[in-house]
Amino acid sequence: MANELTHIELFAGCGGMSLGMESAGFDLYFANELSPMAGETFAYNILNEDLESLSQKKASATKSLWIKSNFPQNDLENRLRENPFSTSIGKFSDLSNDVSLKEKLLIGNIDHLLDFLNKNPKIVRKLKLENIDLISGGPPCQSFSLAGKREKNNDKNQLPLSFARFAGLVKPKTVLLENVKGITAPFTEGDGEDKRKHYAWLEVSKAFVLEGFVPVCMMLNSKYFGVPQNRPRFILQAYRKDVFNKLKRLQVNNNILLTSERFYNLVIANKDNLENISERDFIYYDIESNPEIFDGIILPKVSHLYNDFITTNDAIEDIKNASIKYKLNKTKGQYPNFLNSVFANNVNHPIQIKNHEVRNHNFVVKSRFRFYQVIEQFKNGLKKGATDLFTGKEISKELLDKLKIEFSKHELLFLDNNGEEVSKVATNIEIETLIKSIPTRKHSQRALRKLEPAPAQLTIPDDLCHYDPNEPRTLTVREMARFQSFPDWYEFRSKVTTGGDMRKFEVPQYTQVGNAVPPLLALALGVLIKSQLQSLNVNN
Structure with a gap:
């Protein structure tokens, strides 16, 4: 009608x-x-x-x-x-x-x-x-x-x-x-x-x-x-x-x-x-x-x-394990199922949720994301101090000592003798060594806060990482689409991402989602x- x-x-x-x-x-x-x-x-x-x-x-x-x-x-x-x-x-x-x-x-x-x-x-x-x-x-x-x-x-x-x-x-x-x-x-x-x-x-x-x-x-x-x-x-x-x-x-x-x-x-x-x-x-x-x-x-x-x-947890908790092939309206999320009912599927799309592929990260990136997840829990100015440390700014020895103590209360991501990634609470020496091995100059990177709405959507996927300690990774296109209130049946087409000079005219999936109303x-x-x-x- x-x-x-x-x-x-x-x-x-x-x-x-x-x-x-x-x-x-x-x-x-x-x-x-x-x-x-x-x-x-x-x-x-x-x-x-x-x-x-x-x-x-x-x-x-x-x-x-x-x-x-x-x-x-x-x-x-x-x-x-x-x-x-x-x-x-x-x-x-x-x-x-x-x-x-x-x-x-x-x-x-x-x-x-x-x-x-x-x-x-x-x-x-x-x-x-x-x-x-x-x-x-x-x-x-x-x-x-x-x-x-x-x-x-x-x-x-x-x-x-x-x-x-x-x-x-x-x-x-x-x-x-x-x-x-x-x-x-x-x-x-x-x-x-x-x-x-x-x-x-x-x-x-x-x-x-x-x-x-x-x-x-x-x-x-x-x-x-x-x-x-x-x-x-x-x-x-x-x-x-x-x-x-x-x-x-x-x-x-x-x-x-x-x-x-x-x-x-x-x-x-x-x-x-x-x-x-x-x-x-x-x-x-x-x-x-x-x-x-x-x-x-x-x-x-x-x-x-x-x-x-509506919080980050409401939006993506039900699909946080991106290795699973989730099906439409079969997840436990109340919010995404609400979206699927409000925005009815008028086209003949497959029943499997699309655009939920995880990008490949090396150890340095995953370990850095784990740090971002941890520092979101820091208080009393320690979060800014940790961010400054990551991005190469000078911080006082007193602040560095406080950060080492705070980091030692949390599990961080390391490589063991077999070259495998493991999470563990670290000593001060291990923390300092790890920090030096995963520096970054990016000031915009941060982890999601589970019990708050997500920050404004960005078109560059590396700027946000998941909140779950078992998921030290960037968001998938589908997770970003959830934050933008797209229903799960809505499928994003064309390239997933782009770079270099092509950024001037290409609009890949991440950018499509980030720019959307x-x-x-x-x-x-x-x-x-x-x-x-x-x-x-x-x-x-």
Whole structure:
């Protein structure tokens, strides 16, 4: 049965936002994603199109269309590994003036998509007639400003404007933009007297006003919505002006809406002098400071508070032995089985849980991870001292002696005379010798804390290791996906990881997961938007 509402997903990634929106009651009209690697995962899980299988058969995709490519339609093998930043001169395209975009994934640059739409007004008219309820996505925004100079050769600085222009072209009822917490930190442009401070979140808000939308901004944290992860995220929801007016009439004297309306009017009045509008003229609402106003009316409804947060243990304890081939809905974890029920499996995937392969570590790495597991239990400043010791910083003899005493209370990982790994409580001399043999310069590495939500997901797998002493290893893709609230049936495709210069354009499985919008967070936002639109009975 089709859902009542429709959405378009830009910067779709591997599909976290779309999965949550589908569960909230939105039908995907079409999606756009730059990376063919992330697109392969999206197509497989959201559209039920297996691009790898089609590639092996030398067949063409029907639901995944390339906006531009250097390779023909039946060469999926090369298309799936193509550098998306090299396609500007690509002579192949799957788009034509009579193409149907419905239920499609469009792979490629959003600006190339905008160029196509501007050259095909008939398709734009059709999109407007669809009266799309929502356009959502997460473009990079960290150094975006409407005024002043922009870094040359940095296309990312233009992407928020591309998002806003797309919204202005299609005119959905509402827009949802997701971004990292860093969007709220100030940045500067120019030199000398031309030096100017900007706030990207404010600049993005202005951009949507200029396209006819009234923004409401908020800082969320996924842990308040049942995600086992301490993941702050900036969210902008902007209403088409006529939709906003109806909502304002329904929510009389709502301070959040009144503040947004004042900002909208201020931007319109100063559209030729936008630099006159500063961070003092608008506000974003922080869930950490005022959780009580997140009540499901204008801001999404909180489902978990403080002692009720989902923990690391809740998320991955049931699959910690990665040598076992776990089956869907057969594990003992209440949280993962909840995810599998909330996000129903609409595609015919195998019953075995995928993406749970452990990476191979040598002894030095495993022994170092065991140290990280141990020092997570240290108190009274000893954890910082141990970290400094690992990363080559000078520490006092007094602190070193205290660390040796503390380490001697825990089992560490050694090599015995037979070259086998063993855990044992060590003497001071053994501890000092071991520390010298496993140094690191990485400051970001740490072990998970079992009874807390996980730290914000990272795209580099080596930065986190398991909490269990029998598992001195990095997390699997599946474990990271659990922290992001993906159900176990959701299978991540393409390469597992990458490195070197290929990091500039490849989006392997770990990066796909780390960059994703948590589906449970998307679900909460989708439920809010659906409730708002249905309460307005918006038909125009």
